[in-house]
Structures are given as C-alpha cells and as structure tokens.
Amino acid sequence: MVRGKVVAAPDTEPPALEIDPLQPVHSYRGPVTVRGKASGAATVTADGVTAQVGADGVFELTLPAPPLGTTIVATDAAGNATTLPLAATVQVPRIRAVHVTAHAWSYEPLREGVLDLARQGRIDSVQLDIKDEDGVVGYDSEVPLARESGASAGIYDAREALKTLHDMGLRVIGRIVAFRDATMAEWAWNTGRRDWVIQNPGGGPYSSKYGAIAFTNFASPEMRQYNIDLAVEAAKLGFDEIMYDYIRRPDGSMSSMVFPGLTDTPSASIAEFLRESRDPVRSAGAFQSAAVFGIASTRPDEIAQDIPAMSKHLDYVAPMLYPSHWGSGEYNVSNPNAQPYDIIFASLVDFQKQTAGTGATVVPWLQDFSLGVSYGDAEVRAQIDAAAAQGINSWILWNPSVRYHGGALDPA
Known part of the structure; x- marks a missing residue:
C-alpha cells in the first residue's frame, strides 16, 4: 500500500x-x-x-x-x-436660464433683476460669463496665461457669486468665449506668439468684422489648453456647467484664412478640442456644452461646427436659434423674425436629428431682444412653446443688456 x-x-x-x-x-x-x-x-x-x-x-x-x-x-x-x-448615467437637469455678463452681475440693479426672476421661480439657472467676446476673464483667474496677458479682470468675485446663486438653489452655467479673443490674440501677436493667431495668406493677422486681431487659432495647442485651463478652474470653483461659445472658425472664405499647425479640417479640429476638454471638465465636476450657430445643422463647414461630431463630447448642444438671425425663407418660414414659433419649431427638428445617438441633448438659446421686430412676452413665449412642442423643456434666454421679459416665463 x-x-x-x-x-x-x-x-x-x-x-x-x-x-x-x-x-x-x-x-x-x-x-x-x-x-x-x-x-x-x-x-x-x-x-x-x-x-x-x-x-x-x-x-x-x-x-x-x-x-x-x-x-x-x-x-x-x-x-x-x-x-x-x-458607468453611471449622468443626465442634464432641466435648464431655464438667462444670460448674464460679468459687468451686469457686478451692477446691482441688473443683478437684482435676474435674482428676482429666480425668487419668483421663473428661472432655475443663470448663465454667467467667465470669458467674454473681448477675451476678458470676468473674475480674478489664477490661470497663468490669463494673468500674463492681462485678461484676468476681477470684475466680480466668482466664489461670492457662486455662493449667492447656489444658496438660492440655482445652477450656474459658466460661458467661455473660446476662440474669439482679442485680448489674447493681440497679446500673443505682439509678443511673438503669432502661431496662436489665425492669419491671412500674407502672414498677417486675420481681420474680420470683429476686429483687426480678434481670433485666436483653434489649432494651437497653447490656445486649446488655455481655454481648457479656464474651464477646469471654473469647474473647481463650483460652476456647474461649462459652455464654450465661439468654438468655431471665423465666418468667411477659407481661402482668406491660415490656421498654423492645422493638420485636419477645421471642423475635425474643433470636435477634437471638445474631446480633449471633456474629461478634464467632467473630472472637475462640471457638464460640458457648446453654443453653436443655427445654420450649423445644415451648413456645418461655413463655421466649422460639425454637430454630430461635436455632440459626442458634449452633455448638451446649445444652438443659437434667434429668429432675427435667420434669412427669409429658411426652413420654408417666410419671415422668421416675425414668426418666432415657426422658425424655432422647424430648426429644432434638425438639431434633434443631428444629436440623436450621440448622448447629447439640445438646450436652445432663445431670443429676448428686439432687432427689426419688437419682442416682448408674447414673442419670447412663442419660442418657449415651440421648443416644448418638440419635447424640449430647457432653454437659455439671450439679451445683451441683461433685461428679460419675466411675463413670458411660468413661475415654478
């Protein structure tokens, strides 16, 4: 054995x-x-x-x-x-917001007008500018390039503003005007960083209706990182959402523009910027969105905004559908400015199709200003109703003077 x-x-x-x-x-x-x-x-x-x-x-x-x-x-x-x-599913909550500039927030009568809308339950969010169309950063940013270029202005106290709004139960959307940035473009050009600026074929700075040196180069790694750094800083401060605006090339002939370092199409480069920004912004705690032209859904190459490609890296797309900005006959609407319901309803059909399957929702910018046609409660309400008829109950109102028609907005 x-x-x-x-x-x-x-x-x-x-x-x-x-x-x-x-x-x-x-x-x-x-x-x-x-x-x-x-x-x-x-x-x-x-x-x-x-x-x-x-x-x-x-x-x-x-x-x-x-x-x-x-x-x-x-x-x-x-x-x-x-x-x-x-993986968790992160859903964008309902947004009923109004646009507020840095200077408007620092001016009590305009600030109180916005806060009154919140007290009445007519809005649940505020879009507060971080970097505006001039490239001015509204609060005292610690981002090195913002300080070195003189962009950091300290117009309002970000922490104080966020506390005020959050204490009222409001969400805060921080808007960053990305590549239209005269402050940075002029500083970069004058300090020898000329590849940071969109140029003309002759090697000079590209000039447009926005100014002689108004657009930074979206293909520049430094300019991409500058905007991402501002976004991450703002998210860490407590901004609930980051919205990039002017995330595009200038409108005009491509033959008149040179983008130093561009290795792909402008549309692909813009979408890639959003991919680069997405994870840092989300990791810092904020949603990522982008304001886009209304025409981008049908004519993306005019301003380098490919909606399906961009939407893959966004929590929501914010098309600027202002009726005054559409041409006669667009979407078979004879006079869009005088037919706010019709043009909003029709244009949102396209944006819903363009974003389908991307994971992004649609939150339209609506018009609350007069340009050619007088806009009041009825015209603003017509746009909100048109969005609702498309199943969209979120919106952001734009008025450059930050005065809004509260009568168009239902109290909660």
Whole structure:
C-alpha cells in the first residue's frame, strides 16, 4: 500500500459578481453608492475605493464621484478576480436660464433683476460669463496665461457669486468665449506668439468684422489648453456647467484664412478640442456644452461646427436659434423674425436629428431682444412653446443688456 498526502487542487474559481442598476444622477459632483453581490469575494474595488464583502456576498461601495467608464473588481482570498464595466448615467437637469455678463452681475440693479426672476421661480439657472467676446476673464483667474496677458479682470468675485446663486438653489452655467479673443490674440501677436493667431495668406493677422486681431487659432495647442485651463478652474470653483461659445472658425472664405499647425479640417479640429476638454471638465465636476450657430445643422463647414461630431463630447448642444438671425425663407418660414414659433419649431427638428445617438441633448438659446421686430412676452413665449412642442423643456434666454421679459416665463 502506498500512502501519501492528498494535495488539494488550487482554487481558480473567480467570484460571481452582480451589480445593482445605478440610478441616473444629475451632476458630475458628489458621491455615488454602488451596491451588489460578490459571492465568494473578499473585497470589491472601483476607482481606487475598496469595500469588504459580507458573508452573504453583499457589498456597498461609495465613490466620491459618478463612475465614468471605469471597472469594478471583485477579488477572493486566493486572488481570483472578476471584473465588470461600471458607468453611471449622468443626465442634464432641466435648464431655464438667462444670460448674464460679468459687468451686469457686478451692477446691482441688473443683478437684482435676474435674482428676482429666480425668487419668483421663473428661472432655475443663470448663465454667467467667465470669458467674454473681448477675451476678458470676468473674475480674478489664477490661470497663468490669463494673468500674463492681462485678461484676468476681477470684475466680480466668482466664489461670492457662486455662493449667492447656489444658496438660492440655482445652477450656474459658466460661458467661455473660446476662440474669439482679442485680448489674447493681440497679446500673443505682439509678443511673438503669432502661431496662436489665425492669419491671412500674407502672414498677417486675420481681420474680420470683429476686429483687426480678434481670433485666436483653434489649432494651437497653447490656445486649446488655455481655454481648457479656464474651464477646469471654473469647474473647481463650483460652476456647474461649462459652455464654450465661439468654438468655431471665423465666418468667411477659407481661402482668406491660415490656421498654423492645422493638420485636419477645421471642423475635425474643433470636435477634437471638445474631446480633449471633456474629461478634464467632467473630472472637475462640471457638464460640458457648446453654443453653436443655427445654420450649423445644415451648413456645418461655413463655421466649422460639425454637430454630430461635436455632440459626442458634449452633455448638451446649445444652438443659437434667434429668429432675427435667420434669412427669409429658411426652413420654408417666410419671415422668421416675425414668426418666432415657426422658425424655432422647424430648426429644432434638425438639431434633434443631428444629436440623436450621440448622448447629447439640445438646450436652445432663445431670443429676448428686439432687432427689426419688437419682442416682448408674447414673442419670447412663442419660442418657449415651440421648443416644448418638440419635447424640449430647457432653454437659455439671450439679451445683451441683461433685461428679460419675466411675463413670458411660468413661475415654478
């Protein structure tokens, strides 16, 4: 008889892992709890956070922020592991907002007019400018290029503004006018950084209706990073959303423009900028959106805004659908400025199609100013009703003087 020691077979069976469905969340900030069952596991880990597994296999793991395309790993005592994908659905909440410039926020009568709309429940969000059409950063930015170029103006106190608005339960959309930036363009040109500026074929700065040196070069890595740095700084300060505006090339003939360093089409470069910006902005806690031309859905190459390509990297697209900006007969609407309902309804059909399947929603900019046709409560309300008829209950109102027709807006 041969006697010997019986050696147990090594444990190679990985634990079974089940994850309870994650509830949709409405912010990239704040903790998210993941629950499930990991039979046979000792620990469960996701995004660097580890939790012990109970004897019954049940676990609960609290992450500091929503998981975005990560994995969850269940590991047993023998080191066997089971990995599953883990991603939360982050949904843009309803937005009823008005545009506010830095100077308007610093001027009490205009600021109080906006806050009164909030007190009456007529708006739930405020779009507050971070960097405006002149390239001026409204608060005292710590971004080195903003300080070195003289863009950082300190017109308002960002932390104080955010506290005021958040204490009222309002969301704050920070608008960054990206590549129309005379402050940076002039400074860059005059300090020898000429590849940061869009040029003409003769090697001079490109001149447009916006000024002699008004557009920075979206193909410049430094200019892309400058805008991303401002966005991330603002998100960390507490802005709930970052909206890029003038995220395009100047309108006009392509033959009159030179973009130093451009290796692709302008449209592809703009979409790639949004891809580069998306994760840093979301990781800092904010949604990412972009204001786009109304014509971009049908004529994207006119201003380098490819809506489907851009939308893949956005939480929402904000088309500027101002009736006064459409030509006669657009979308078979004979006089868009005098037919606000018709032009908003028709143009949103296209934007809904263009964003379908991208993960981005549509939040239109609507007109609350008079240009050629007098606009009051009825005209503003007609636009809101047209959006609602397309299933869109979010909107942002634009008035450059920051005075709004509250009578057009339903109180909550």
